[in-house]
Every structure is written in C-alpha cells, then in structure tokens.
Amino acid sequence: MTTIYKSERGADKVRRRYEELLREWPVPAEHLRVPTREGETFVVVSGPQDAQPLLLLHGSGANTAMWRGEIASWAQHFRTYAIDIIGEAGASAPSRPPLDSDRLALWLDDVLEYLGLETVSVVAASLGGWVALDYAVRRPGRITRLALLCPSGIGAQTMGWLPKALFLRLFGRRGVRQTARIVTGLDTPLTEQVLDDIVLTFTQYKPRTERLPIFSDDALRHLTMPMLVIVGARDVMLDSAATADRVRRHVPDATVHVLPGVGHAILGQSDEVSKFLLADPQPHPH
Template identity: 65%
Template sequence: MSTRSTTDTVAPIYKSPAGAAAIAERYREVLREWPVPAEQLRIPTRAGETFALASGPVDAPPLVLLHGSGANSSMWRGDVAAWAREFRVYSVDLVGEPGASAPTRPVLGSPDVALWLDDVLAGLGISDTSMVGISLGGWTALDYALRRPGRITRLALLCPGGIGRQRFGWIAKTVVAKLFGRHDVRSSAALVTGLTGPELEPVLDDVTLTFTHFNPRTERLPGFTDAQLRSLTMPVLAIVGADDVMFDSATTARRVRSEVPNATVEVLPGVGHAILGQTDRIMGFLRADAPPA
C-alpha cells in the first residue's frame, strides 16, 4: 500500500446543491422510519464530522457497519432489527459518500482511512469490535483489520473490493448506450447492482436518485497482497455474488479461501454486486459462540 497521506476535498461530491438536498431529504425519510430505536451520533474526526446510528442494548457487544460507495446507513435497514437484538450496532456513514458525514475523501491506500476510523471508534468508545462491510465498506473494513489487527474480532465482507480484479467493462456498456441514445441512470444502476424484479424496485429507486445527483469515487481500489491476506487472524466471512460486474468474485472467493487462515466463503449464484438478504447468515457468523470459520 502507498504511504501517501492526504485527503481529497477538491471535487464536489454532488452535482448540484438541489441534488444534494434531494438525497438528504430521502435519507431523512428513511431515518424517520428506522425499524428500531436509534441514537443519531455526530463524531468529530480528522476527516470531518462523521454521522452514525447506534441501535441495540448499550451493554451488548459492539458491531460496526460500513456501507458501500454511493450509499449510506440506509442500506442496513433490513438487517439492523435482527442484529440489534444481540449487539450494540453502530452504522457509520463513510465520509465522502451521500450520507450525513463530511464530504471529505481520505486517499485510499494511505494511512488516512484507518486514522479516520480510529477517530470514529474512539468517539464511540470502542476498543475492539466485530465489523461488517460491503463493497467500498468491505475494502475499508479489510484495510482496517490489516492495519489494526487487534481491534477487529470478527470480519464479515460482502462483495469486498481489493481482492478480486476490479472490473470496468460495465462503463463501456453505458457509454455505448449513451452514444446511441439508450442510456439512463436507472438502467446503469440496474446493470451495476444486479437489482431486478418488482420487489427490488424501491431499492433501485433509491440507487437511481443517488446516482442522478452524486459523483462517486472513480479511482481503482488498492489491492491487498497474498501476504496481507495471510496475516489476518480473526474469523472472516466473505460473501460474493457470482454475477458481480464490478469485481471478479471468482478470484475474490479463490484468494480468500486459499490465503485467509480462518475464513468461510460463500458464492451466491445469480446475484450481482448488490448482496441483500444475508441477515441471518451474518448473524450466525457474528455470534460469539459461533464455531471457528
């Protein structure tokens, strides 16, 4: 990994103030309908104020959730009620993403991402924790587990970046569609996420709203070496979608199986980049009395 340590604040993360307001209003609607009681926390960090939701018994073991790029803590609303029965669940809005945290973007691969998360955990009063991360949040969780191995007790990764090759072919498809007048944000969102079917239309509505108004990170995620993966000592669960268009999930599965000492890997057939409905599977993994992976 690079040792470069800077924070990118040059490019605005929203396309317009009106777009930012539309995303913020939709997020407020979701928070008003949060399925369990939650404290809304604002934590000062070196990368700016960070927003988090805290749910579950205050004396329960901690569980930190890190969402993916172009998302916020709303993505966990289908999971939090179950997890908060046994954990003090902290759903953290990554900085630089369309949530309620600061718009700064610590440089990926630098120490700054872990330093930001140090500040978040300190603000939450957490010394060690289980962690669940998806996509960019999975990359962030894995980066942190490598840099602070004594602080992560169990690590659940959904379609994590940095292990399998990052794919950009979907971008070419959207460019061609745009050239021939067939491009729209909703179609691109469906292609990237793999969200199809009437029951997932509300989720796709939210993704479409976000990417109509939000400028996502465009850089390639730094990769993790075999030696780094072999250094992980905590139990690891990796779940990937076989049809993920953003990451080479077959390589992710192969490398985690072969290199991570205490890992369980699941490949979901017919599933793309958006992995939903894994609440119970992850809960079983997170329980302290769960058998080693």
C-alpha cells in the same frame, strides 16, 4: 456538500431522501455526530447498550440506510454502530482521503475512540469492505470478527459493464436506471424502490473514480480473525471468483459463500451473518 455532488440542489434532494429513510429505521436509534480529523462523521446507534459492539460500513454512493432491512435482526444481539463513510452519499463530511494512505484508518481510530470502543466486530459491503479490510490489516487486534459482502480490494475491479453504461447514459434517467440494474444485479419487483434510490443518488452524486488498491497475498495472510466473505457469482463490478479464490487460499480462518445468480448487491443475508457473528469462537472441550 457540492464537492461530492453535481449541485447544491442535487445534494439537498439526496439528503432529504436519506432523512426519509432514516425515519423508517425499524428499531429505536440514536443519531451521533462524531468529530474526527477528517470532519464530522454521522453514526446511527441501535441495540442494547450492554451488548457486544458491531460496526456497519456501507458501500460506495450509499449510506447507513442500506442496512434498514438487516438492522432489526442484528440489533437484537448487538449494539450496532452504522457509520456513514466520509466522502460518500450520507451525512458525514465530504472528505475523501487517498485510498493509498493511512488516513481512512486514522479516521476510524477517531470514530472508535469517540465511541469508546476498543475492539469490534464489523459487517461491511463493497467499498465499506475495502475500508474494513484496510483497517483490519493496519489494526489487526481491534477487529474480532469480519463479515464482508462483495468486498472490494481482493478480486480486481471489472470494467466490462462500462461501455454499455456509457451508451445507456444517452437515454437519460431511464438509461441510468438500466445501468443501476446491470451494476447491482437487482431485477425483481421487490427491489424497484432500491433502484429508485440508487438512480436518485447517482444522477446527483460524483462517485470516487480512483481504482481501489488490491490487498497483497501477504496482507490477506495476516488476517487471523474469523472472517465470512459472501460474493455474488454474477457480480459485474468485481471479479468475485478471484475474491473467493484468494480468500480461500490466503485467509486461515475464513468462510466463503459464492451465491449463484446474484450480482453486486447482496441482500437477504442477515441470518447467515448473524450465525457467523454469534458463533462460539472455539468449541468447548468436553
């Protein structure tokens, strides 16, 4: 564990908090440990066994617990598979394959094969959005619907927040908290616990530092599955205006929402996502 954490003790703190959050999972769940070529992958499964499969991929420095506010809604209609991405702050292996290779796609192949899933819908956020897009580009026939929240890899990463973050680090834990507030855009009493968890993770965890590859116009044009993209107009980590613009121009079957006043963390969109996932693929002829 220490490869992606600053210390074994820090890894243990993050792991214990994750276990607490999983105990608060609001619907019945099964925990699976899936063997893959990159090491063990942790998956939380909920929803009716005979329902359509829905894959959930979280963001950087996060884990499956990020979906606990939405899962009750989605697990009514879908068999949900919330996957801890390898190399992130969950319960999967610490392996971090290079992003400019096909290894993450091969890893997801292993997960889907073990789960017995030929095709899936996907909801993904931030880095998870990059992983989902990479898979959709490489395996276009396997993703039936793609819902992306602040996805990486379309608009450029922005670094304007970084000097302020480096300055705030001088102020210890309080500075880390203020950085988390700037980066996520979360600034209400209701999101204080979320910020606490982000601060706990990022005081112990070493995030990926490589820049995320940007998908070409041509790659985006080949995404023919129905797609929903939701971005925050005030995202300081990604150029959300460019994300929205490129998707509108190059993805033939995409719906794009830009949320005013919202930063990188996009909450409260479970109904919008459900509506998209459950939409009839084609209008029936009269």
